[in-house]
Amino acid sequence: MAYETTAACGYELTTSGTFKEVHLPIASPRPDDIVAAVHLVGICGSDLGVYLGRHPYKRAPAVLGHEMCGHVVAVGSGVSRVRVGDHITTSAFCPCGSCSQCSGGMVNLCAGRTNLSHEDWPGCFATHVVLREPMITVLPHDMPHEQGTLVEPLSIAWHALQRPDTRPQHVAVIGAGGIGAATVLLAHRAGATKVTAIDRGVAKERLARKLGASCFLDAGDLDDRAKYTDVNADLTVVTSGHPSCLTEALELTRPRGQVVVVSYSGSDVSIPLDGFVGNEITLLTSHLAVGSEVEEIVTMLSNGLDASRLITHRFPIHDVEAAFDLLTSPEGVSAGRVVLENRLKEDLR
Ligand SMILES: [Zn+2]
Ligand SMILES: [Zn+2]
Incomplete structure (x- = not known):
């Protein structure tokens, strides 16, 4: 499949607390890069934290979002585990792979990790996102998108329960x-x-x-x-x-x-x-989760764990501002997970 996408459309949180549509150039993927089309992306508590200026290190301006479900449209030359067309979700960070925590299986505590929506790495409130192979979890093709967006938050809860x-x-x-x-x-x-x-x-x-x-x-x-x-x-x-x-x-x-x-x-x-x-x-x-816990969650979802009850609201992604308005309103206090939907055009698939 030819790789033709050269620009993604994203929604950037500005320093004044509004969202603006931005064009995100996507160059040919570097060796361990993966370019994915985003179908559905959840709003994480950490995204809300950035919006409210309470996140420990992520700040506007930034394209937020990591709880995504999408499919791979291009892979770099060094990618071996993930293929074009795979349905995927991602973690919010890429471990360095070489520090003592990474070698000890504690990638969640990697000191050299790089984070989505931080230091000019645009996140998933966009049509497409550039990810790296170590972050990716390949999902079963028949897993509904809603469930795919829940893999990351469920794995964080699962990690806490394993502590x-x-x-x-x-x-x-x-x-x-x-x-x-x-x-x-x-x-x-x-x-x-x-x-x-x-x-x-x-x-x-x-x-x-x-x-x-x-x-x-x-x-x-x-x-x-x-x-x-x-x-x-x-x-x-x-x-x-x-x-x-x-x-x-x-x-x-x-x-x-x-x-x-x-x-x-x-x-x-x-x-x-x-x-x-x-x-x-x-x-x-408890902090984030490790790969084996993410895999356990995918297995639980495949075997019938009904997690879609966690999602209470769904917005088109261009209404991202309305979604954050809801989450910060009195009504938002009672909301469960809120997801943003991309209606992907066929030519972007
Ligand atoms: Zn999250
Ligand atoms: Zn590391």
Whole structure:
């Protein structure tokens, strides 16, 4: 198949917080490059973080987006594992492949990794994106695009659930949107027999229960707040960056239980350390995911894991601004995952 695409159309977040259409030149692929057409791309909590100026290192102007599902239109001369026409998704970063973390199988902690939507590398809010082979996961051809966009966030939740060294029976999840919703969905697969979700409002309760939470506590309700110390979770997963989240996690977790923090908080958060020490609660952190976990998620989706319930809104990609307006509105608080759709013209396929 001849490679004819030389410019992609992208949507760049500007420093004034609006999105503008930009033309992104795409040169012939370098040896390990992959050029992919984007079908569907989800808005990640980290994209929202950049939009709100709260991301630790990504800043506007940038073309955001990494939770994509698409197909390969061109590959560089050194690419061996991925072929033109393959259906793919990607991670948000490319590991260096040579540092001690990469050699030790911890590519998620690679010190030399390069990140999409950072330092002039345009992300997936575009018709096409240039990726690199180590980032790519090839998907089964019959996997629906919606599921393809969920592989990356599900793998991040799955990684968080793998961090404890024991299988928790009762998992509490603080925050039931984004990674939190994915964690609620996957907790049973990680061995939990009971899942308690903590967030605000009836829409989040409905979503959390639909995803498998057996109990929901409303963080905005004083009566529910008083019940935190009765939860006694074996594991509490913190997916909210709220300053009080570690105090809440301490209340929710049983003595000798474990707490895993997945979320960035955007600032220094104080830890009620005496409470953690006095109850021998282990504090763990979790960052991104590794390839084997991504493959496990693809297998779960292929074997019937119904994750499409995580998606609550769908916009055409040129309405990206409306999608972010929704996410930052009062209604957006109750949204699950929001995806942007490219209607690809046949001649771009
Ligand atoms: Zn993401
Ligand atoms: Zn590395």
